[in-house]
Amino acid sequence: MAVPPTGEKVFRGIPVSAGVCRGKVLVIDKVRLTISRRTLKEEEVPEEVIRLERALIQTRHQLLEVQRKVSEGMGALEGSIFDAHLLVLEDRTLLDEVVRLIEKEKVNAEHAFQVVAERYATTLAAIEDEYLRERATDMRDVTSRVLNNLLGLEAEVDLRHLREPCIVISHDLTPSNTAQLDKRNVLGFATDVGSKTSHTAIMARRLRIPAVVGLKDISQQLKTGQYVLLDGFNGTITVNPTDQTLFEYGQIIIQQDTLQQKLRDILLKPAVTIDGHRVYLSANIEQPTDAEDVKANGADGVGLFRTEYLFINRDHLPSEEQQYEAYRAAAQALKPMSVVIRTLDLGGDKFLAHLQMPSELNPFLGWRAIRFCLQERDIFRGQLRAILRASAEGNIKMMYPMISGLDELNQANALVDEYKAELRKENIPFDENLEIGAMIETPSAVIVADSLAKRLKFFSIGTNDLIQYSLAVDRMNEKIAHLYEPTHPAIVRLIKSTVDAAHAHGLWVSVCGEMASDPVMAPLLLGLGVDELSASPPLVPPVKFLIRRLKLSEAKELAQFALSSESAADILARCQELARQIAPGLFEEK
Ligand code: PEP
Numbered sequence: 001m002a003v004p005p006t007g008e009k010v011f012r013g014i015p016v017s018a019g020v021c022r023g024k025v026l027v028i029d030k031v032r033l034t035i036s037r038r039t040l041k042e043e044e045v046p047e048e049v050i051r052l053e054r055a056l057i058q059t060r061h062q063l064l065e066v067q068r069k070v071s072e073g074m075g076a077l078e079g080s081i082f083d084a085h086l087l088v089l090e091d092r093t094l095l096d097e098v099v100r101l102i103e104k105e106k107v108n109a110e111h112a113f114q115v116v117a118e119r120y121a122t123t124l125a126a127i128e129d130e131y132l133r134e135r136a137t138d139m140r141d142v143t144s145r146v147l148n149n150l151l152g153l154e155a156e157v158d159l160r161h162l163r164e165p166c167i168v169i170s171h172d173l174t175p176s177n178t179a180q181l182d183k184r185n186v187l188g189f190a191t192d193v194g195s196k197t198s199h200t201a202i203m204a205r206r207l208r209i210p211a212v213v214g215l216k217d218i219s220q221q222l223k224t225g226q227y228v229l230l231d232g233f234n235g236t237i238t239v240n241p242t243d244q245t246l247f248e249y250g251q252i253i254i255q256q257d258t259l260q261q262k263l264r265d266i267l268l269k270p271a272v273t274i275d276g277h278r279v280y281l282s283a284n285i286e287q288p289t290d291a292e293d294v295k296a297n298g299a300d301g302v303g304l305f306r307t308e309y310l311f312i313n314r315d316h317l318p319s320e321e322q323q324y325e326a327y328r329a330a331a332q333a334l335k336p337m338s339v340v341i342r343t344l345d346l347g348g349d350k351f352l353a354h355l356q357m358p359s360e361l362n363p364f365l366g367w368r369a370i371r372f373c374l375q376e377r378d379i380f381r382g383q384l385r386a387i388l389r390a391s392a393e394g395n396i397k398m399m400y401p402m403i404s405g406l407d408e409l410n411q412a413n414a415l416v417d418e419y420k421a422e423l424r425k426e427n428i429p430f431d432e433n434l435e436i437g438a439m440i441e442t443p444s445a446v447i448v449a450d451s452l453a454k455r456l457k458f459f460s461i462g463t464n465d466l467i468q469y470s471l472a473v474d475r476m477n478e479k480i481a482h483l484y485e486p487t488h489p490a491i492v493r494l495i496k497s498t499v500d501a502a503h504a505h506g507l508w509v510s511v512c513g514e515m516a517s518d519p520v521m522a523p524l525l526l527g528l529g530v531d532e533l534s535a536s537p538p539l540v541p542p543v544k545f546l547i548r549r550l551k552l553s554e555a556k557e558l559a560q561f562a563l564s565s566e567s568a569a570d571i572l573a574r575c576q577e578l579a580r581q582i583a584p585g586l587f588e589e590k
């Protein structure tokens with residue numbers, strides 16, 4: 001179905017990050033390079049070698065230019081990442097081997113370069129030494145640049161540095177791509193695949209970039225340069241919007257401004273219900289610099305620090321020292337408020353470019369989070385020591401992701417004890433009473449919650465995963481997004497039994513999944529007895545706005561209804577009814 005050159009056309013997907021934007025689209029097409037082998041005539045060989053040398057010089061200039069821009073924009077340390085790439089271009093052994101292959105076998109330069117470079121990369125990737133393994137990624141990165149230049153193709157678009165404001169359209173974006181988006185020039189983004197609780201969507205909300213996912217084949221339908229309107233409230237992309245449509249959206253933007261003013265008015269007020277129940281409303285962060293956003297949005301602290309973002313988007317694993325600095329910076333910036341640091345949750349949809357992780361059939365059920373850390377002891381040790389050391393400098397708490405049973409918890413706790421002993425021996429201070437909790441995000445953890453509770457200080461319910469694991473609905477798959485139901489009676493009961501087990505052992509319970517960022521869901525969670533909600537920073541004010549208009553008694557009635565109901569749709573309807581009744585201003589714009 002081709003898009004007509006004029007005339008309005010609307011594409012519908014899943015809204016994942018609120019806001020409206022309009023502008024030209026930039027379609028990112030990941031063209032897979034197919035390199036064919038071509039046999040040369042004897043007289044063509046010298047020219048082929050010259051062609052290779054020209055491509056190497058061109059690549060060198062491009063890399064120096066990228067390095068200059070990154071150093072200017074992000075700092076010398078980030079810029080130095082490209083030193084390793086430049087070194088590949090100067091590796092005489094590799095280049096001589098490529099030239100020998102061209103001359104001896106009389107093959108084209110692309111083929112020769114790819115064969116030799118891939119052999120080097122595969123060898124490096126298999127080496128035990130972490131530093132050398134990382135060089136395999138550099139090698140592959142440089143190879144694709146050289147091949148692009150040999151083939152006369154445009155280099156892949158660098159999303160960190162866009163020339164003009166645009167709406168990015170792509171088949172998919174990884175969480176690491178999204179974290180690096182050039183915020184000044186990305187007005188919004190839309191993808192063919194994806195869902196509300198993918199980490200890409202979470203990151204879009206975090207960055208306040210309007211976004212729509214699950215648009216099926218939008219990346220095939222649109223062409224770079226087309227003018228569109230993206231509606232992150234309703235999940236639509238309108239191509240060639242008419243004047244009437246633009247007028248209607250203008251009204252929405254005006255209503256948004258009015259709402260923002262109301263939210264600013266309550267920014268520094270506490271999250272307390274009309275009948276005096278104080279709710280602890282904290283924020284989820286990914287970087288120590290996000291601490292500013294936590295304060296600017298009037299949160300009570302950090303309920304979830306997703307530490308994996310310190311690991312992705314960089315060439316090397318962060319050292320213990322670098323992590324210590326990051327955790328300390330967050331804790332000091334927010335002192336005396338508490339910062340709950342979650343240990344590394346890699347895997348699922350978050351991977352390291354430089355760490356060779358095997359591709360798995362079911363990554364969310366695979367080598368992820370605590371399972372990965374309990375096997376990769378060096379990585380876990382560095383992180384636990386860094387968190388322990390930082391705990392001397394602020395109000396830090398720590399929690400483990402994806403605990404599925406007591407064994408994992410006991411193993412992790414034993415490692416913490418071991419590293420505490422190390423630090424004591426080294427005379428390095430840490431908080432002896434550091435509170436440790438666990439994410440409750442697998443159904444098995446809910447069922448054995450009373451055993452876990454005896455060994456912990458708090459629970460944090462990760463509804464994003466708890467829903468996907470309990471309902472057997474992949475949180476990334478847009479085709480079954482309608483089955484991903486936070487108000488499913490099973491989810492309501494799982495949350496209630498977690499709260500009951502925790503309270504019976506004197507633990508407090510937080511919810512840090514995306515349910516806590518949705519003002520419609522806040523009354524249900526509070527009615528079920530949850531003590532703390534941890535939301536994406538930009539969504540703290542709307543959740544607070546709603547809490548300040550709520551009576552705990554109404555929330556309890558709603559929870560009673562939900563616990564006795566057999567229908568997800570009925571529970572959702574009651575949640576929406578209550579939220580709209582007490583805080584209509586939050587919803588009229590949608
Ligand atoms: C969750 O699963 O709800 C959660 C907060 O963790 P993440 O989204 O990072 O998996």
Ligand code: MG
Pocket residue numbers: 401441462464465
């Ligand atoms: Mg999770």
